[in-house]
Structures are given as C-alpha cells and as structure tokens.
Amino acid sequence: MERTQKYNRMTLTDFFELVRLNTKLNSLMPYLIGILFTYYFFHTFNWQNSLIYLVAQGAIALFVTGFNNVQDYRLAKSNDFKKNHNVIGKNKLSPRTAMDVMLPLLLIASILGIWLTVRTNWFILLIGIPGLLTSVFYTYGPVPFSRTPIGELLAGLFEGFGITFLTVYINAPIKEIATLNFNWPAFSLNGNLQNLLIIFLISLPEVFFNAATMLADNTCDLKADLQNGRHTLPSYIGVKNSLRLFAYLTLGTYVTVTIAVILRVLPIWQLLVFITLPKLIKNVKAFNAKQTKDMTFWVDKNNKKHHIPTTFDLAPQNLSLFQAMQVIGLILGILI
Numbered sequence: 001m002e003r004t005q006k007y008n009r010m011t012l013t014d015f016f017e018l019v020r021l022n023t024k025l026n027s028l029m030p031y032l033i034g035i036l037f038t039y040y041f042f043h044t045f046n047w048q049n050s051l052i053y054l055v056a057q058g059a060i061a062l063f064v065t066g067f068n069n070v071q072d073y074r075l076a077k078s079n080d081f082k083k084n085h086n087v088i089g090k091n092k093l094s095p096r097t098a099m100d101v102m103l104p105l106l107l108i109a110s111i112l113g114i115w116l117t118v119r120t121n122w123f124i125l126l127i128g129i130p131g132l133l134t135s136v137f138y139t140y141g142p143v144p145f146s147r148t149p150i151g152e153l154l155a156g157l158f159e160g161f162g163i164t165f166l167t168v169y170i171n172a173p174i175k176e177i178a179t180l181n182f183n184w185p186a187f188s189l190n191g192n193l194q195n196l197l198i199i200f201l202i203s204l205p206e207v208f209f210n211a212a213t214m215l216a217d218n219t220c221d222l223k224a225d226l227q228n229g230r231h232t233l234p235s236y237i238g239v240k241n242s243l244r245l246f247a248y249l250t251l252g253t254y255v256t257v258t259i260a261v262i263l264r265v266l267p268i269w270q271l272l273v274f275i276t277l278p279k280l281i282k283n284v285k286a287f288n289a290k291q292t293k294d295m296t297f298w299v300d301k302n303n304k305k306h307h308i309p310t311t312f313d314l315a316p317q318n319l320s321l322f323q324a325m326q327v328i329g330l331i332l333g334i335l336i
Contacts, residue, residue, distance in 0.1 A: 034167025036330035049170035056112035071139035156211030164203035216315035267333025
C-alpha cells in the first residue's frame with residue numbers, strides 16, 4: 001500500500017510537527033532542575049556529562065514523539081483519525097520515511113548513553129535501559145503501553161523521575177548515590193538510600209505533572225482512543241474520576257515541595273511555587289469544566305486567524321509555570 005500511494009516530501013516544518021518540537025521545552029526542565037539541585041545539594045557540576053546527556057535526552061525525546069506518531073497512524077482503526085488528526089495522514093507523509101528519520105535519533109541516544117556509562121558507572125543502565133525500552137514499546141509491540149492504563153505511570157516515572165535522577169547522577173559524586181560493579185562472577189550493588197530517597201522526593205513534582213499531562217491528553221482523546229482500540233486509564237476509571245485524579249496530581253505537587261523544604265532538602269525559596277497556586281487552581285477548574293484538545297480559530301474583520309487555546313493546553317501550562325518557579329527558587333538558594 002505504501003509503495004503505490006503518493007506521499008508528500010517531508011519538509012522541516014513537517015518534521016517539527018511530527019516531533020512536536022514546541023513541547024520539548026517541558027522535557028528539558030527536569031534536566032535543568034536536576035542540574036541546579038545537584039549544584040545546590042551536592043555542590044558539584046560536570047559540564048561534559050551534562051552536555052552529553054542533554055544531546056542524548058534531546059534525541060530520545062524527538063524519537064519518542066515521532067515514533068509514537070508513526071505507530072499511532074499505523075495502528076489506528078479510524079480513517080478520520082488517520083486523515084485529519086494524525087500528522088502522518090494529515091500532511092500525507094510516508095510512514096517509512098518518517099521512521100528513516102527517527103531511527104538515527106534512537107541510535108544517537110543509544111551511543112551517547114553508552115558513552116555516559118563508560119564515564120560514570122554501570123548503575124546508570126538500571127534507569128537508562130528501562131527508559132529506552134519504555135520509549136520503544138510505548139507504541140510498539142503486541143500490546144503497546146500507550147493502549148493500556150499504565151501510560152500515566154510510565155510517563156511520570158521516566159519523564160519525571162528518570163530525567164531528573166539521571167541528571168543528578170551524572171553530575172554528583174556517584175558513590176554518594178549508587179554504584180554497580182562487576183568482578184566476574186561476582187557483582188556488588190552499593191548506594192546511599194537517604195540520597196536516593198531525597199532525589200525521588202525532589203523529582204515528585206515532575207512525576208506528578210507529567211502524569212497529569214498524560215492523563216489530560218488521554219481524557220480529551222477518550223472517544224477517539226476507544227474507536228482506535230486504545231484502552232487508557234480514563235476508559236477504566238471514567239471521566240469523572242480522571243478529572244479528580246488530574247486535580248490531585250496537579251495540586252499534590254505543592255505538598256511534595258513543602259515536605260522537601262521542611263526536611264531542608266530544598267531551599268526555602270522553593271516555596272515561591274505557591275505564587276502559581278491561584279493560576280493552577282483556575283486552570284484545573286477550567287479543565288474540569290470542559291475537556292478540549294482540537295485547535296480552533298476565530299477570524300477578525302481583517303480576515304486574520306486567531307488561535308483559541310484548548311483546555312488541554314492548560315496541563316502543560318501548569319507544568320511550565322510551576323517548573324519556572326522551581327528554577328528561580330533553586331537559583332536563589334544557590335546564590336543567597
């Protein structure tokens with residue numbers, strides 16, 4: 001079918017849409033927070049490791065989104081979804097060409113991951129390999145994770161905790177976190193449980209927000225997902241409980257930050273995140289009232305189109321606002 005069908009040539013604009021480049025800033029924020037926390041708490045920064053990981057993380061983030069779009073197109077049962085909602089069908093792109101563009105990104109991320117392992121310790125693979133496999137099998141395999149109710153959990157763990165942990169690990173003294181060593185046939189696993197728990201605690205806001213964003217996405221797509229054979233978490237717990245969970249995840253981030261400040265893991269300046277609380281409460285109420293995702297426009301008297309924000313846009317907006325205050329709080333904690 002793909003050989004006989006006529007496709008458009010993929011342009012740079014098509015590529016940006018395929019990988020949703022405009023959303024990638026959010027995936028870099030846990031990286032930045034990880035660097036700032038490491039400098040604040042461990043007083044260390046390794047610019048070589050940080051640069052390698054930045055490129056690797058960027059490559060895997062682009063691959064995951066592009067690969068997911070290709071797989072969603074191939075697995076979709078609804079022709080309307082394929083032609084009008086998925087970027088592959090909407091822009092008449094070749095799925096094979098899209099994969100040819102995506103696979104080198106996966107290769108780059110894998111090579112850089114091996115390089116980081118050589119520069120640090122085998123322990124990094126205990127987080128990196130599951131993260132890489134989750135990225136691939138999220139939309140691939142007999143039962144892709146994206147078509148199950150665990151998508152939110154995986155998004156929270158690997159996009160929230162995974163990125164933050166790896167950023168801290170490659171910058172901090174590894175013996176103060178964890179090491180995995182081999183001396184055939186023996187091996188040894190050593191670590192500092194207190195520091196591991198601290199890293200997990202400070203990453204919880206990113207875990208919660210990434211899970212909430214995925215939950216909002218799946219709630220908006222519930223009808224289309226069911227038509228395409230995707231049974232995500234909202235299809236199991238219903239829209240009402242999904243909206244309640246979205247609110248708990250969003251507002252629960254303030255609890256985790258407060259606990260971290262009380263335990264003196266984070267600086268007092270982290271409480272600046274509470275400046276965003278009124279806005280986030282307003283956004284949660286707006287999303288609970290109406291769940292929209294499809295972009296719409298209105299045209300003024302000069303025939304100029306204006307984008308009408310969807311309520312789904314509020315979920316990544318919540319993440320961005322909160323993370324911006326986290327960054328400011330950590331910078332103030334380092335300087336003052």
